[in-house]
Amino acid sequence: MRIDSARRFAMSLPETTEEPHFEKSSFRVRGKIFATVPPGGKHLHVHVDPAEGRALKEEDPATFEGIGRGTKISPDWVRVNLGSADTEQIRELLEDAWRLKAPKRVLAAYDATRR
Numbered sequence: 001m002r003i004d005s006a007r008r009f010a011m012s013l014p015e016t017t018e019e020p021h022f023e024k025s026s027f028r029v030r031g032k033i034f035a036t037v038p039p040g041g042k043h044l045h046v047h048v049d050p051a052e053g054r055a056l057k058e059e060d061p062a063t064f065e066g067i068g069r070g071t072k073i074s075p076d077w078v079r080v081n082l083g084s085a086d087t088e089q090i091r092e093l094l095e096d097a098w099r100l101k102a103p104k105r106v107l108a109a110y111d112a113t114r115r
Contacts, residue, residue: 003041034097050075
């Protein structure tokens with residue numbers, strides 16, 4: 001998947017905005033970051049449930065890796081290699097990340113439109 005496709009999908013989620021975040025671009029719902037785009041456009045950093053993050057990294061370490069500072073790896077964020085990731089899996093990860101951060105009212109309205 002290319003970064004422009006990931007961006008279009010992320011921006012299609014209700015109340016999502018794209019804003020700068022240090023040297024990255026970030027996708028936010030109501031001000032809460034659910035994904036970031038590091039410089040270069042080859043990766044995507046996505047907020048995940050810690051159990052899912054562990055499973056992704058174990059299942060496909062060429063596509064998913066931990067991110068953090070120094071020796072501390074964040075359990076609830078993964079770096080996705082867009083060149084080797086499956087398009088549907090990226091969309092699912094972005095929607096799940098958005099769901100983890102979106103307010104209940106926004107989720108309820110979104111789910112009501114999908115029935």
